[in-house]
Amino acid sequence: MLFSVASAFAQGGTTGPLTWQISGNTLTITGNGPMPNYDLLPYSPWTPQTPWYPYEGSFIYVIIGEGVMSIGECAFAFCQSIISVTLPNSLTRIESDAFYDSQNLITINIPNNVTKIGYAAFDGCQNLSSPIVIPNGVTKIENRTFYMCRNLPSITIPNSVSSIGNYAFYGCKSLASIVVPNGVTTIESGTFSNCSSLTSISLSNKTTTIGDFAFNCCEKLQSITLPNSLTNIGESAFFKCEKLAYGKRRC
Numbered sequence: 001m002l003f004s005v006a007s008a009f010a011q012g013g014t015t016g017p018l019t020w021q022i023s024g025n026t027l028t029i030t031g032n033g034p035m036p037n038y039d040l041l042p043y044s045p046w047t048p049q050t051p052w053y054p055y056e057g058s059f060i061y062v063i064i065g066e067g068v069m070s071i072g073e074c075a076f077a078f079c080q081s082i083i084s085v086t087l088p089n090s091l092t093r094i095e096s097d098a099f100y101d102s103q104n105l106i107t108i109n110i111p112n113n114v115t116k117i118g119y120a121a122f123d124g125c126q127n128l129s130s131p132i133v134i135p136n137g138v139t140k141i142e143n144r145t146f147y148m149c150r151n152l153p154s155i156t157i158p159n160s161v162s163s164i165g166n167y168a169f170y171g172c173k174s175l176a177s178i179v180v181p182n183g184v185t186t187i188e189s190g191t192f193s194n195c196s197s198l199t200s201i202s203l204s205n206k207t208t209t210i211g212d213f214a215f216n217c218c219e220k221l222q223s224i225t226l227p228n229s230l231t232n233i234g235e236s237a238f239f240k241c242e243k244l245a246y247g248k249r250r251c
Contacts, residue, residue, distance in 0.1 A: 011052075011055050011058070013051055015029075015035065015036055015050075015051050016033065016034070016035060016036040017031050017032060017033035017034075018030065018031035018033065018035055018068060019031050020051060020052055022052065022055055022058060022059050025058070025059050025060050025061060026059055026060075026061040026062070026063060027052055027055075027059040027061070027062045027063070027082075028062075028063045028065065029062070029063070029064050029065060029068060030065035030067065030068070031065070031067055031068060032067035032068075032069075033067070033068070033069055034068075034069045034070040034072070034093070035068060035069075035070050035071055035072040035075060036072050037072040037073035037074070037095060038050045038072055038073055038074040038075055038077075039073075039074065040074060040077070049074075050074070050075060050076075053078075053079070056078075056079050056080070056081055057081050058081075059081065059082065060081055060082055060083050060084070061082070061083070061084050061085075061086075062076065062082055062084070062085045062086070063085075063086045064085070064086065064087050064088055064091065065088060066088040066089065066090050067088070067090050068088055068090060068091060069090055069091060069092055069093065070091065070092065070093040070094070070095060071087070071091070071093070071094045071095060071098045071099075072095055072098070073095040073096050073097055073098065073118070074096075074097045074098070074100065075095070075098050075099075076098060076099045076100075076102055077097050077098070077099070077100040077101060077102070078100065078101050078102070079099075079102050080101070080102060080103050080104055081104065082102055082104065082105055083104055083105060083106045083107070083127075084105075084106060084107045084108070085099075085105065085107070085108040085109075086109065087108065087109055087110065087111050088111065089111050089112070089113060090111075090113070091111045091113060091114055092113050092114055092115055092116070093114065093115065093116040093118075094110070094114060094116065094117045094118060094121050095116075095118045095121070096118035096119040096120060096121065096142070097118070097119065097120050097121065097123070098118065098121045098122075099121060099122050099125055100120055100121075100122075100123050100124060101123065101124035101125075102122075102124070102125050103124060103125065103126050103127060104127050105122075105125045105127060105128050106127055106128065106129055106130065107128075107129075107130040108128070108130065108132075109130075110132065110133065110134065110135060111135065112135045112136070112137075113135065113137065114135045114137065114138065115135070115137040115138060115139075116138065117134070117138060117141065117142065117145055118142055118145075119142040119143050119144060119145070119165075120142070120143070120144040120145065120147065121142070121145050122145060122146050122147075122149055123144045123145070123146075123147040123148065124147065124148050124149075125146075125148075125149050126148055126149065126150045126151065127151055128146075128149045128151060128152050129151040129152065129153060129174075130153075131153055131154045131155070131156075132146075132152060132154070132155045132156070133155075133156045134155065134156060134157050134158055134161065135158070136158045136159075136160050137160060138158065138160060138161060139160055139161060139162055139163070140161065140162065140163040140164075140165070141157070141161060141163070141164045141165060141168050142165045142168070143165035143166045143167060143168065143188075144165070144166070144167050144168065144170070145165065145168050145169075146168060146169050146172055147167055147168070147169075147170050147171060148170065148171040148172075149169075149171070149172050150171055150172060150173040150174060151173075151174050152172050152174055152175060153174050153175070154175065154176075155169075155172075155175065155178070157178075157179065157180070157181055158181065159181045159182060159183060160181070160183075161181045161183065161184060162181070162183035162184060162185075163184065163186075164180070164184055164187070164188060164191055165188055165191070166188040166189045166190055166191065166211075167188075167189070167190040167191065167193065168188070168191050169191060169192050169195060170190050170191070170192075170193050170194055170195075171193075171194045171195070172192075172195050173194065173195065173196045173197055174197055175195050175197060175198055176197050176198060176199055176200075177198065177199060177200045177201065177202075178192065178195075178198065178200075178201045178202070179201075179202045180201065180202060180203050180204050180207070181204060182204045182205065182206060183204065183206070184204045184206070184207065185204065185206050185207055185208050185209070185229075186207070186208065186209040186210075186211065187203070187207065187209065187210045187211055187214045188211045188214070189211040189212045189213055189214065189234065190211070190212070190213045190214065190216065191211065191214050192214060192215050192218060193213050193214065193215065193216040193217060193218070194216065194217045194218070195215075195218050195221075196217065196218065196219050196220065197220055198215075198218045198220060198221050199220050199221060199222055199223065200221070200222070200223040200224070201215075201221070201223075201224050202225065203224065203225065203226070203227055204227070205227045205228075205229060206227070206229050207227050207229055207230055208229050208230060208231050208232065209230075209231065209232045209233075209234070210230065210232070210233045210234060210237045211234045211237065212234035212235045212236060212237065213234070213235070213236050213237065213239070214234065214237045214238075215237055215238050215241055216236055216237070216238070216239045216240060216241075217239070217240045217241075218238075218240075218241050219240060219241065219242055219243070220243060221238075221241045221243060221244060222243040222244065224244070
């Protein structure tokens with residue numbers, strides 16, 4: 001009875017310059033300006049301080065309206081019920097941990113005007129299965145951005161990217177091939193570790209360093225061309241890459 005009475009009232013409110021509303025199974029956020037950043041409650045990492053999180057089980061779709069400029073930090077962290085997110089052309093930033101551990105998120109578009117995708121933005125989105133195109137304005141893929149996105153089928157990295165962070169694609173088990181942009185000089189630690197479907201990778205001809213465990217456990221990797229610019233290969237960079245001639249030893 002209490003549940004029936006509570007559900008009869010609209011679920012919505014304001015957050016910063018934006019308005020949010022849950023109707024049916026959809027959360028819609030509208031307004032003009034950036035979404036606030038949110039914190040995790042002290043000593044309780046499972047409860048983000050977002051106004052819609054208490055209703056997390058009641059919506060599976062998220063629609064962000066035109067005029068919204070950013071997705072705030074931790075905005076949808078631990079929202080394990082959402083399966084689809086629609087983002088507007090006005091969006092320029094996806095902040096750190098924005099969709100952290102949204103385990104059932106399947107589809108999301110990244111608009112062309114986005115210039116920042118923050119640390120661990122999609123970390124743990126293990127069911128994300130729509131192809132990802134990184135916009136041309138993004139210059140850095142942060143640490144752990146797509147960590148354990150194990151169903152991510154493909155990703156397009158533009159030439160504007162000059163840095164790919166530690167463990168950025170760790171555990172992306174469905175990725176079959178990667179082209180690293182020419183501006184990237186360092187493959188950081190664990191960047192492509194445990195990408196068990198990766199068969200080929202094209203490195204930048206300016207790559208100087210391959211970090212520790214960079215391709216660790218890429219069991220199907222059979223083609224990689226090491227550029228003349230390369231000066232350092234880190235510890236176990238190709239460990240357990242059994243299809244490479246030197247994959248059985250520590251690198």
